Amino acid sequence: DAGVTQSPTHLIKTRGQQVTLRCSPKSGHDTVSWYQQALGQGPQFIFQYYEEEERQRGNFPDRFSGHQFPNYSSELNVNALLLGDSALYLCASSITWEGANVLTFGAGSRLTVL
Amino acid sequence: EDQVTQSPEALRLQEGESSSLNCSYTVSGLRGLFWYRQDPGKGPEFLFTLYSAGEEKEKERLKATLTKKESFLHITAPKPEDSATYLCAVFFIYAGKSTFGDGTTLTVKP
Numbered sequence: 001d002a003g004v005t006q007s008p009t010h011l012i013k014t015r016g017q018q019v020t021l022r023c024s025p026k027s028g029h030d031t032v033s034w035y036q037q038a039l040g041q042g043p044q045f046i047f048q049y050y051e052e053e054e055r056q057r058g059n060f061p062d063r064f065s066g067h068q069f070p071n072y073s074s075e076l077n078v079n080a081l082l083l084g085d086s087a088l089y090l091c092a093s094s095i096t097w098e099g100a101n102v103l104t105f106g107a108g109s110r111l112t113v114l
Numbered sequence: 115e116d117q118v119t120q121s122p123e124a125l126r127l128q129e130g131e132s133s134s135l136n137c138s139y140t141v142s143g144l145r146g147l148f149w150y151r152q153d154p155g156k157g158p159e160f161l162f163t164l165y166s167a168g169e170e171k172e173k174e175r176l177k178a179t180l181t182k183k184e185s186f187l188h189i190t191a192p193k194p195e196d197s198a199t200y201l202c203a204v205f206f207i208y209a210g211k212s213t214f215g216d217g218t219t220l221t222v223k224p
Contacts, residue, residue, distance in 0.1 A: 042217050099146075103148075
């Protein structure tokens with residue numbers, strides 16, 4: 001049973017560019033959450049998608065946007081990249097969006113902004 | 115704002131030397147507290163969920179406990195393969211999401 005898969009695993013961008021990260025949730029999960037993890041810090045919640053709608057959002061600017069597709073997969077888009085956007089971007093899926101659910105994480109996409 | 119604090123930031127142990135990691139939170143209304151393990155270059159991996167004060171969970175050399183304002187992850191006779199960053203996440207009733215601490219990086223020397 002495949003867990004959460006993310007792509008690409010690593011990417012390098014320059015300031016001002018745009019990036020799209022992709023995530024396929026674990027089989028049986030319908031909710032996808034995105035987290036940003038800077039070096040030496042814990043994951044910071046970006047947003048959560050359920051039934052193709054954004055259900056929750058953390059303290060991130062509008063440059064961060066997302067999408068969920070009918071097959072539950074999801075994309076994270078970041079526009080006008082800044083040096084401070086360099087981080088590990090983690091996708092996590094769960095069995096539903098309500099309540100305290102266990103998150104299953106992917107291995108992440110390591111973004112470096114130069 | 116919801117606060118989750120983990121201590122210590124880093125912990126170095128000799129193989130077999132037992133110790134505890136702490137996770138404390140400042141806002142009431144906890145719905146669940148989670149412990150995850152994260153190895154370098156990988157995503158966090160679920161270990162335990164605790165829902166109410168007094169609850170305990172065990173898995174191999176790890177035991178998690180919960181009080182009203184904090185949780186402990188006890189590591190008994192650790193081995194080098196227990197070396198990792200241990201993350202605590204708290205799900206608050208009104209937040210609708212899990213808030214993570216910054217983790218404790220554990221190094222176990224043989």
